[in-house]
Amino acid sequence: MILPDYKEAKKRGKEKVIREDYELDNEFKQIGKGKTYFVKTYGCQMNEHDSENIKAMLEEIGFTEVDDYEKADLVLLNTCSIRENAHNKAFGMLGRLKHLKDEKKNLIIGVCGCMAQEEGVVDEILHKHKYVNFVFGTHNLHRLPYLINENLKTNKQAIEVYSKEGNLIEGMPVKRQNNYKAYVNIIYGCDKFCTYCIVPYTRGKQRSRSKEDILKEVEELVKDGYQEVTLLGQNVNAYGKDFDYPYSMENLLEDVAKTNIPRVRFMTSHPWDFTDKMIEVIAKYPNIMPSIHLPVQSGSSRILKLMGRRYTKESYLELFHKIKDTIPNVAISTDIIVGFPGETEEDFEETLSLAEECKYDNAFTFIYSPRENTPAAKLEDNVTLEEKEDRLHRLNAVVNKYFLENNEKLVGKTVKVLVEGVNTNGKDGMYGYTDTMKLINFDGCSNLTGKIINVKVTSAKTWSLDGEIDE
Ligand code: 5AD
Ligand code: SF4
Numbered sequence: 001m002i003l004p005d006y007k008e009a010k011k012r013g014k015e016k017v018i019r020e021d022y023e024l025d026n027e028f029k030q031i032g033k034g035k036t037y038f039v040k041t042y043g044c045q046m047n048e049h050d051s052e053n054i055k056a057m058l059e060e061i062g063f064t065e066v067d068d069y070e071k072a073d074l075v076l077l078n079t080c081s082i083r084e085n086a087h088n089k090a091f092g093m094l095g096r097l098k099h100l101k102d103e104k105k106n107l108i109i110g111v112c113g114c115m116a117q118e119e120g121v122v123d124e125i126l127h128k129h130k131y132v133n134f135v136f137g138t139h140n141l142h143r144l145p146y147l148i149n150e151n152l153k154t155n156k157q158a159i160e161v162y163s164k165e166g167n168l169i170e171g172m173p174v175k176r177q178n179n180y181k182a183y184v185n186i187i188y189g190c191d192k193f194c195t196y197c198i199v200p201y202t203r204g205k206q207r208s209r210s211k212e213d214i215l216k217e218v219e220e221l222v223k224d225g226y227q228e229v230t231l232l233g234q235n236v237n238a239y240g241k242d243f244d245y246p247y248s249m250e251n252l253l254e255d256v257a258k259t260n261i262p263r264v265r266f267m268t269s270h271p272w273d274f275t276d277k278m279i280e281v282i283a284k285y286p287n288i289m290p291s292i293h294l295p296v297q298s299g300s301s302r303i304l305k306l307m308g309r310r311y312t313k314e315s316y317l318e319l320f321h322k323i324k325d326t327i328p329n330v331a332i333s334t335d336i337i338v339g340f341p342g343e344t345e346e347d348f349e350e351t352l353s354l355a356e357e358c359k360y361d362n363a364f365t366f367i368y369s370p371r372e373n374t375p376a377a378k379l380e381d382n383v384t385l386e387e388k389e390d391r392l393h394r395l396n397a398v399v400n401k402y403f404l405e406n407n408e409k410l411v412g413k414t415v416k417v418l419v420e421g422v423n424t425n426g427k428d429g430m431y432g433y434t435d436t437m438k439l440i441n442f443d444g445c446s447n448l449t450g451k452i453i454n455v456k457v458t459s460a461k462t463w464s465l466d467g468e469i470d471e
Contacts, residue, residue: 001159003126004117004137006373008163009201012191017207017242020167024060028145031152032063038072039065042090043080045232045267046203047113049183051078053141054112056173061145070100074108074148079115081198083369090115094129101131108148110134112141114202116161120372130157137161138203142169165189165204170213180227180450181263181418184217185209186252187233192270194297195308196340198371199234208239211247211255218259227418227452228263231256236266237273250277257285262452263418263435264288268295271319272310283327290327291361291437294320295335299354300347303340307376313354320358331406331436333362338395339388340368341379348391352398359402361436365395400462407438407460414470415440417455419448440465 037058041051054076055065069075075097080086094111101107109132115121116137125132134147139162151158168188176182189204190197218229231252233239240248249266256264264287271294282288298304301312311319323330336351355363367388370377415434423431423441430444432455441464442455455467 001157002161003159004119004122004161005163006119006201009117009204011164012205013164017165018167019210019213020169022142022169022172024057024145028061028149030062031145031149032058032061032074035063035073036066036071037063037074037076038067038069039076039078040069040093041078041113042086043078043082043114045183045230046185046234047078047080048177049185049232050113050138050141052174052176052183053172054078054144056175057142057144059175060173061148069097073106074110075100076110076112079111079113081114081118081121081202081371083366083371085369087115087121094132098129098131108133108151110136110144110148112136112138112144114138114198117163117202118198118372122159122161126157126159132157134158135161137163139164139166142172165207168207168209170209178420178450179224181420182221182226182229183232184214184221184229185233186214186231186236186266187239190234191238192235192272192310193308193375195306195375196337196368196371198374201373203234206235206238206242208242211252214252215255215259218256218261222259222261225450226261227450228265229256229261231264231266233266233268235268235270235273237269237275237278241273248275249273250275250281253278253281253288254285257281257288260287262287265291265437267293269293271296271316274319274323276322279323279326282330289435289437290330291333291435292323292327292330293333293335294323296354296358297335297337298340298343298347299351300343301350303343303347303350306342306379307337307340313350317354317357329436331361331438332358333364333437334358334360335364335366336395336399337366337368338391339383341376341381341383343368343383343391348395352395355395355398355402359406360399361406361438362403363399365392365399367392404460404462407462407465410434410438410457410465411460412457414454414456415465415467416452417442417467418452419444419450421449422446434465438465439463440467442467442469444469 417432419432454470456470
C-alpha cells in the first residue's frame with residue numbers, strides 16, 4: 001500500500017525527468033476477459049484524456065465497455081479535486097456504487113484521478129469505504145492492470161498513490177473519444193502554486209513531453225485523418241521550461257502547425273508565461289485557431305496578489321489587448337473566481353469593470369472553494385455565501401451580455417465549422433464548433449461529421465449560433 005503524502009507532493013526537486021515506455025506484463029492480458037467496465041470522468045480535459053488511456057488499458061486486459069454503470073463488472077471513478085462540488089459528486093457516486101455492490105458482490109470499484117492524490121480522501125476510503133477495491137493516482141495510471149490483478153488475487157483493497165511524479169510514461173494505449181479531434185498532452189503538472197489551487201499537489205511538478213514524442217503523435221493523427229488537436233497542459237505556456245536546451249511553446253506551436261493538421265488548439269495558458277513570440281506564431285499560422293483561454297481569476301490587483309497570480313489588472317489588460325490587436329478575429333475566454341477570502345465589494349467591482357472592458361467570448365465563473373492544504377484555505381473565509389452568490393449572479397449578468405453581443409456580430413457572416421455530430425436540441429440537424437470555439441447548430445446530414453465546412457450564421461443566442469450550410 002502506498003498512500004499520498006502532501007509534504008512530498010509539494011516538493012519540487014531538480015531531478016531529471018526519465019522517459020519510460022509503457023509495457024504490459026503478459027500475465028495481465030486476460031484478467032478482464034468476459035468482464036465489462038464503465039469509467040465515469042469528472043473534471044477537466046486532462047482527466048478526460050487520462051480516461052482515454054485508462055479505457056484502452058482496460059480493453060488490453062480483456063474488459064469491454066458498457067454505457068450503464070449498473071451493468072458493469074468494474075466501475076472506475078476518475079475524480080476531480082478542483083472545487084468541493086466535484087468532491088461531493090464523486091462521493092455521491094461512491095454511495096450509489098456501495099448499494100449496487102450490496103446486490104452484486106463481485107462488483108469491482110476503483111477510484112483514481114486528482115482526489116486519489118489527497119491524503120484526506122484516501123484516508124476516508126481506507127477507513128470508511130472499504131468496499132472500494134483499488135485506488136491509484138495521477139502519476140501511476142500505467143499501474144492499473146497491476147492493481148486490478150493484485151486486488152483480484154488477494155481480495156484486499158489495493159492502494160497505490162505516488163506523491164512524487166515518477167517517470168514520464170510514453171506509449172500508453174489510447175481509446176479516443178472520436179476520430180476527428182484529439183487531445184495530446186504536452187506538459188504535465190504545474191509549478192505556479194496559485195494560493196487557492198490544489199492542482200500543483202495533485203498533478204505534481206511541471207514536466208514537458210519531448211518534442212519528438214509530441215510531433216510523432218500529431219503526425220500519426222494527421223495520417224489517420226484527424227482534423228483537430230488540442231495540446232493539453234495545466235499551463236501549456238510553460239512548455240519546455242524544464243528542458244536544458246531552448247525549445248518552448250512558440251517553437252512547439254510552430255512545429256505542430258507545420259504538420260498541416262487543419263486545426264490546432266491549446267489549453268490552458270497562464271498569462272504570466274504568454275510571450276510576444278507566441279502571439280506572433282498564433283497570428284502567423286491559419287491552422288492555429290484564434291481562440292485563447294486566458295484565465296484572469298480576478299480584476300483586483302490586491303486579490304490577484306493574494307492569489308499568487310504574478311500579474312496585476314493592468315499587466316493582464318496589456319497582454320489581453322496585445323493579443324486582440326495582433327491576432328485577427330481572436331476570441332478570448334477566461335475563468336473568474338468570486339468570493340476569494342478578503343474580497344471586498346470594491347475588489348469585486350474591479351472584476352466587473354475588467355469583464356466590461358474585456359467583453360469575453362466565453363467565461364467560466366466560480367465561487368471560491370477552499371481546498372485542503374492550500375495556502376488560501378488558511379485565510380479567513382470572511383465573505384458570506386449570500387455575498388458570494390450575489391457576486392456570481394452579477395458577474396454572470398455582465399459576461400453573458402457580451403457572449404450574446406459577440407455572437408450577434410457574426411450574424412450574416414460565413415464561418416468554418418468542424419462538424420461534430422447530430423445535435424440533441426430536439427430538432428433534426430447537426431452541430432459543430434467554429435474556429436473561435438462557438439457552438440453552432442445547422443441543418444445537414446450526419447455524413448458531414450468530422451468535416452470542416454462553411455456555415456452562414458443566421459441568428460445568435462447567448463451560448464450558441466444557428467446557421468445554414470454555405471456551399
Ligand atoms: N475555488 C474555485 N475555483 C477554483 N478554480 C481553481 N481552484 C479553485 C478553487 N479553489 C478555478 C479557476 C481555474 C479553473 C480551472 O477552476 O478559475 O482556472
Ligand atoms: Fe480537476 Fe484540476 Fe485535476 Fe483537472 S487537474 S481533474 S481540474 S483538479
